[in-house]
Amino acid sequence: MVTVPQRRRTANPDDPRVRRTLKLLGDTLIALIEEKGYDAVTIQDITDRAQVSRTTFYLHFRDKDELLFENMRAIYDDLATISVKVDFNDPAAVEAALCEPTDFEHVQKYVSFYRVMLSDKGSMTFYLRVMEYLATVMSATMIDGMDERRLRIPLPLLAHMAAGAEIGLIMWWINHDLPYTPAQMARFLYDAQMNGIWWALGMAEAPRLTFEQGPG
Amino acid sequence: MVTVPQRRRTANPDDPRVRRTLKLLGDTLIALIEEKGYDAVTIQDITDRAQVSRTTFYLHFRDKDELLFENMRAIYDDLATISVKVDFNDPAAVEAALCEPTDFEHVQKYVSFYRVMLSDKGSMTFYLRVMEYLATVMSATMIDGMDERRLRIPLPLLAHMAAGAEIGLIMWWINHDLPYTPAQMARFLYDAQMNGIWWALGMAEAPRLTFEQGPG
DNA sequence: GGTTTAGTGAACAAACTGTACAATAAACAT
DNA sequence: ATGTTTATTGTACAGTTTGTTCACTAAACC
Numbered sequence: 001m002v003t004v005p006q007r008r009r010t011a012n013p014d015d016p017r018v019r020r021t022l023k024l025l026g027d028t029l030i031a032l033i034e035e036k037g038y039d040a041v042t043i044q045d046i047t048d049r050a051q052v053s054r055t056t057f058y059l060h061f062r063d064k065d066e067l068l069f070e071n072m073r074a075i076y077d078d079l080a081t082i083s084v085k086v087d088f089n090d091p092a093a094v095e096a097a098l099c100e101p102t103d104f105e106h107v108q109k110y111v112s113f114y115r116v117m118l119s120d121k122g123s124m125t126f127y128l129r130v131m132e133y134l135a136t137v138m139s140a141t142m143i144d145g146m147d148e149r150r151l152r153i154p155l156p157l158l159a160h161m162a163a164g165a166e167i168g169l170i171m172w173w174i175n176h177d178l179p180y181t182p183a184q185m186a187r188f189l190y191d192a193q194m195n196g197i198w199w200a201l202g203m204a205e206a207p208r209l210t211f212e213q214g215p216g
Numbered sequence: 217m218v219t220v221p222q223r224r225r226t227a228n229p230d231d232p233r234v235r236r237t238l239k240l241l242g243d244t245l246i247a248l249i250e251e252k253g254y255d256a257v258t259i260q261d262i263t264d265r266a267q268v269s270r271t272t273f274y275l276h277f278r279d280k281d282e283l284l285f286e287n288m289r290a291i292y293d294d295l296a297t298i299s300v301k302v303d304f305n306d307p308a309a310v311e312a313a314l315c316e317p318t319d320f321e322h323v324q325k326y327v328s329f330y331r332v333m334l335s336d337k338g339s340m341t342f343y344l345r346v347m348e349y350l351a352t353v354m355s356a357t358m359i360d361g362m363d364e365r366r367l368r369i370p371l372p373l374l375a376h377m378a379a380g381a382e383i384g385l386i387m388w389w390i391n392h393d394l395p396y397t398p399a400q401m402a403r404f405l406y407d408a409q410m411n412g413i414w415w416a417l418g419m420a421e422a423p424r425l426t427f428e429q430g431p432g
Numbered sequence: 433g434g435t436t437t438a439g440t441g442a443a444c445a446a447a448c449t450g451t452a453c454a455a456t457a458a459a460c461a462t
Numbered sequence: 463a464t465g466t467t468t469a470t471t472g473t474a475c476a477g478t479t480t481g482t483t484c485a486c487t488a489a490a491c492c
Contacts, residue, residue: 011437011438012437012438015437015438015489015490015491016489016490017437017438017439017488017489017490018437018438021438021439039255039339042478042479042480043479043480043481044478044479044480052439052440053439053440053441054440054441054480054481055439055440055441055442055482055483056438056439056440058480058481058482059438059439062481063480063481089419118340119340119344120339120340120341120344121340122340123255123336123339123340124334124335124336124337124338124339124340124343125336127340127343128335128336131384131387135384135388142413142417146417146418147418149418150417150418150419151416151417151418152407152408152415152416152417152418153404153407153408153416154404156388157385157388157404157408158408158413158416158417160384160385160387160388161381161382161384161385161405161408161409162381162384162413163384164380164381164382164383164384164385164387165377165378165380165381165384166377166380167380167384168347168351168376168377168378168379168380168381168383169373169376169377169380171347171376171380172351172372172373172376176372188369188370188373189377191368191369192368192369192373192374192377192412193377193412193413194412194413194414195412195414196408196409196410196411196412196413196414196415197358197374197378197409197410197412198410198411198412199368199412200367200368200369200374201358201362201366201367201368201374202362202363202365202366202367202368203305203366227468227469228468228469231458231459231460231468231469232458232459233457233458233459233468233469233470234468234469237469237470258447258448258449259448259449259450260447260448260449268470268471269470269471269472270449270450270471270472271451271452271470271471271472271473272469272470272471274449274450274451275469275470278450279449279450
């Protein structure tokens, strides 16, 4: 399990020695997760490989989880610079956004991290964090300029469905060595999600079910 | 990390002593995962709580993972009895299927297991197994009676998107104490996925993007 | 060059793991 | 019912990992 850390930074992050140590430990963790899976990696493993004293590890991190979170935070700080809210009602804006760096560019950039963390060697914590992030973004985007009374599915459900779909797509992508460009993936996701599976399958018209069901 | 087990069952599963022990260990594992998270649970914890000798544990299972897998297998054997392949082109068949027990009934039945395993206390192994299962079912359903030349999105992508969407929906559901019935959830999923987000948001018409992109 | 701060290596108790073995208790067969 | 088989038990053991302490060295800073 992975617990949310309470950092109590004592060391000065500007000190070149500290930077060296932190980078070494972080990189080594990822490399070892890739080899053995997160749970199987011991602090001994990390410090041995990184050629850092085990004492030094405890000088910076409470445990393995804290080191992982530090890495995750760095990656998420980067992701936050990418995401832009787009008005889905404006086709021109959507097209422009799909050409801008998307989440998929971010995944591509950190693909080795994502590949490990979203595999059976990873931990649910990372997955859940991605999920929560995407659901929040989706929800915020959808709620924008939407008429609540015309809503056919409760919004939170829709947001989590859409977030799950994106993660599903990302997982297929990274497990097949990124066979499409990030722009292609973003377009696939947009098209399939917005228009639905009937459209994606090339069906002329979606058969409507007879009985109705409201969002409540 | 969770490794795929190679069981070498020595004990006779019909022996009442064995059944008692296995059930005790399995139930205790779930209870402890709920309390401390999978990784934090030790074999000592399990055997102490279950009032079973630690020696007995090793008589049946190589390690914690093997015990988890045994529990997962039991749940999946049950799920396999539920899933039915439905012709999406036949609205009557779809309606009938949505009234039959669906995946959501299965989740409801084992909700405590799902809730734990799909939380930060779980492990990616279970998530990936659910994902792979759903993607396979989705793919098989979609491929049935579909015209490949009219396909607008590559099928595997579509299947993994749909599988991810279902998991996203399930996770929202179990994390909000099942506020809808399984039938409602199945309907939400079907409607939103098949018709797309434009439809779900109640938009009259989906704006089409100008530039086109093929599935390859 | 002197001071501050980070990193080191050794040593420690505590906990968990995985295995072995002899003893006990429950289930089974006839 | 009795003897046999099989599961479970308690104890013991060596090997790891963990988290901490402490005196020492090395690097960075002024």
